[in-house]
Amino acid sequence: MATLNIEPNITQSDDFYEALIESHRDLDAAQSQMVNAKLVLLLANHIGELDVLREALRRAREGIEAVRDH
Numbered sequence: 001m002a003t004l005n006i007e008p009n010i011t012q013s014d015d016f017y018e019a020l021i022e023s024h025r026d027l028d029a030a031q032s033q034m035v036n037a038k039l040v041l042l043l044a045n046h047i048g049e050l051d052v053l054r055e056a057l058r059r060a061r062e063g064i065e066a067v068r069d070h
Helices: 013-022 029-047 050-061
Strands: none
Touching (some): 029 050
16 A cells, blocks of 8 residues: 655656746636646546545645634
């Protein structure tokens, strides 16, 4: 079974960051959210292991408080 790699692992991380920012250029907030959603689904498909994806989802939520309607 695969495990989630949380160690630095991106080659050319500055170039990736630049490409990520560029992918959002000239988009409104809704379009930018759509790009992020599509990117998540593409990368999830590439990973393909449900246990790894669940661990990534859990870690992504760590420290994020849910917004509650009053």
